[in-house]
Amino acid sequence: PQVNEEISVKHLPSTEPDPHVVRVGWSLDSCSTQLGEEPFSYGYGGTGKKSTNSKFENYGETFAENDVIACLVDFECGEEVEMSFMKNGKWLGVAYRVRKELLGGRALFPHVLVKNCAIEFNFGQREDTYFSVPPGFTFIQHLPVAERVRGTLGPKSKAECEILMMVGLPAAGKTTWAVKHAAANPSKKYNILGTNAIMDKMRVMGLRRQRNYAGRWDVLIQQATQCLNRLIQIAARKKRNYILDQVGRRGAEPP
Secondary structure: OEEEEEEEEEEOOOOOOOOOEEEEEEEEOOOOOOOOOOOOEEEEEOOOEEEEOOEEEEOOOOOOOOOEEEEEEEEEEOOEEEEEEEEOOEEEEEEEEEEHHHHOOOOEEEEEEEEOEEEEEEOOOOOOOOOOOOOOOEEHHHOOHHHOOOOOOOOOOHHHOOEEEOOOOOOOOHHHHHHHHHHHOHHHOOEEEOHHHHHHHOEEOOEEHHHHOOOOHHHHHHHHHHHHHHHHHHHOOOOOOEEEOOOOOOOOOOO
């Protein structure tokens, strides 16, 4: 089938110099939330870049508030799957071609990564589309149930949730163990809570933000700690599996 979805972007207030990030695309269910920063995760960002496995290349056009991006996947291209995007009804060309044998029958799921933006999705539930859909493409919601693949289901109740707490001296390998344990148990969908995990996600164009904070390591640690405190508050209300990877100290020294 040829699959389509539409995404409308709206900025939220922020005081940061580069506050708004939107990246849309497709990923396997096993991928992390960092769209376009690992294999089998394919994104297109508002900076006019496409990325997969943290390799950023120029693609299409920049997009911002009030723009509508259509994400297209074509499975009818012989031995390949083609992914392309549209901006406000304008086709931007093929962004990715992936051989089906590499996907191994695994499903691609819609994926969005945002920072300080509100987004409205159209999976086919709207009576009218934002812009006309190319011939042959079908909105995900209109696909027969038999052709859909369900993503990993989380715990049904808080009683079924798992919380693992890492204990040990600094540099003892706690974070390494946590990452490996999460990767070895993909069905658990572990969320690792810790300043190291947060800083790993604080990337600019796929590069760790530490490089941009020379001489200001304390600032980065402070921001990551504030984020962690907020994430722990949110985690207490969610039915998910967690690994708490944090010790009572300010943070490691920069690499």
